[in-house]
Amino acid sequence: MLKTRTVQRTTLIQPREQPRQMSVELPLGQILDGDCVEAMRSIPSGTIDMIFADPPYNLQLGGDLDRPDGSRVDAVDDDWDKFASFATYDDFTQRWLGEARRILKPNGSIWVIGSYHNIFRVGTAMQDAGFWILNDVVWRKSNPMPNFKGTRFTNAHETLIWASMGEKAKYTFNYRAMKTLNDELQMRSDWVLPICGGQERLKKGGTKVHPTQKPEALLYRVMLATTNPGDVVLDPFFGTGTTGAVAKRLGRQWIGCEREGNYREAALERIESALPLDESALKVMQSKRSAPRVAFGALVEAGYVPAGSTVTDKKRRFSATVRADGSLVSGKESGSIHGLGASLQGAPSCNGWTFWHMEGEKGLQPLDDARQLYLLATED
């Protein structure tokens, strides 16, 4: 099912020249087969809005590792994570970053995720290539694998680097959406999210399809923060397609590169069944609103209350749609769960947690029930 679409291409030949617009064909919604550097060569220059890259970490693991209970840890021992030396890894990094930089729009941005094994080398290569680091973001895992031998600190986080094309380059940052998602507080550079498991983890015959599948909530926040609906997102290390699945949910265009056939197959099947959200749910808050006390947005992000779902009051007199950033919209009015509840009732204030309900297994249940579940799952 090959699909191409005409998109606007922006080039910036010389610094003072106005960006020119021209029409090019992009392989939207496709997974390009083969090495990512080769695959990216088929993409015209200056056409991609955002790149999310999850390159091999070059873990350099030694022997086997047993848990205290005697079971064996399933190590990442795939060939694609083996490099002869730091120099080999640096060369690999420079090559794919070079192509990434070529195909990004002048106002595009790039995200790369890694661990201490590789992230310092990646960050250095990004700076050397001319990228301008905007933030390093720490993914704090709520349920990391322990250090079984008691030899170091529990490796409980991974690092993401977010960078623009240069010091003076513009970039997309949906500040208001992030603030709404974070309970009216500025979104910080440390994000607490669980690792990918449970129903979300792709499995085939009881075993995981990909050893390092990333959680959709991570990509959700990345895309919501730094892209707009309709933007083209490219992932050079597509794996089982988390980037594609979230892009589809959030109304973004996507392109993947992946050389492993079984990963491509699993990714296509997965993205096929992903449900895009309503357009109204994708609009992010534009105006300032009063501060809810608890981050309803985190529940939306984590899937406790899906974006696009409908909430009502107990007597079903009012209803509203949940948007991607955790705000509600009802007709022409929008706001936080508290603000919109108060506004619709003509009341001075409203506790949105008890006012709004959603259909659950036990019938209509207040949002507060979901909050309790979330608190139980995320509390330190």
Place this chain on the structure above:
Amino acid sequence: MLKTRTVQRTTLIQPREQPRQMSVELPLGQILDGDCVEAMRSIPSGTIDMIFADPPYNLQLGGDLDRPDGSRVDAVDDDWDKFASFATYDDFTQRWLGEARRILKPNGSIWVIGSYHNIFRVGTAMQDAGFWILNDVVWRKSNPMPNFKGTRFTNAHETLIWASMGEKAKYTFNYRAMKTLNDELQMRSDWVLPICGGQERLKKGGTKVHPTQKPEALLYRVMLATTNPGDVVLDPFFGTGTTGAVAKRLGRQWIGCEREGNYREAALERIESALPLDESALKVMQSKRSAPRVAFGALVEAGYVPAGSTVTDKKRRFSATVRADGSLVSGKESGSIHGLGASLQGAPSCNGWTFWHMEGEKGLQPLDDARQLYLLATED
């Protein structure tokens, strides 16, 4: 008040040669004046247990470029500036890391703290110099400065890199002490600590003495985790002496390097008034690995576990008889308490001390209880 003390110096000239001990003079409790690379040259090789470094990273900010030696780089061309700035910074980093590596003991370790501006370059330089990264630790600030312009994520963390001298090198890690500090859970790689303020923040005439004074709690955890009392800690970028103040409190020796006279002055005054903890308070939880070994046979010999008695696992699925030499026999199989336990379970290994139990006053008790009694009775 110059003070020198004789310490043990460990050198490892050639791989197969035994470390030699010799007496050298170290400027303990002193702040060396001048550039840190020059200052470290006066320290003998292989004499320092741990280095904590908080290098400057404002070398390419704000348009004005300062060389590490304090001179100004002329602004010429944007790209050239950036390249020159990174190259200059890398050269500076390589030079001070090289000296740091020379003066560290073979089993010493190094900590470096930084932000996204410099930490990737520092981490790459550390790996290239042969250091082996043990963890990257995220200091998550509980009260960071907001991003006033709303253009990025709130920069709410800094990164620390902890590394040993090489892949095979040993290092100090007080695992039990960290676990105790963290409410009996493994200490993670993300630490939540407030920034330095209040009474702790050094001020003179209402303004802060140092722009990036680190909180003592941060150094406290670093030193408690990776040094022992009496160890020598060196800080090449001493500033206002947080490292020295905490070292004094925790009964560690310290050496600082600082070229700014007003920082040295403030640091000396501060450290003078720091109160060292009682020796008893310095003791931390020790891991069992560091406890003296006890042969099970010694317990049999001493009558703590009579020869001929029966031991079982906790669920009484396996049982064995204790023989006079401290071996166990179960049916046709026999072996050490560990070997037989592993063999019976089909496990790769087994801790016989906690696996095997014997009938005691309080019901089934692990052999480890008898070991503790034996240790108490035989210790000096």
Place this chain on the structure above:
DNA sequence: AGACTATTTGAATCCGTTA
């Protein structure tokens, strides 16, 4: 059904000493 317990598992540079 529901409460409780047991099992499984996740990007991991994961032991130390002696022969």
Place this chain on the structure above:
DNA sequence: CTAACGGATTCAAATAGTC
């Protein structure tokens, strides 16, 4: 250098099994 061996070492969440 490798091999042997004593024995130290795990957290959160999802899932499966049991009462």
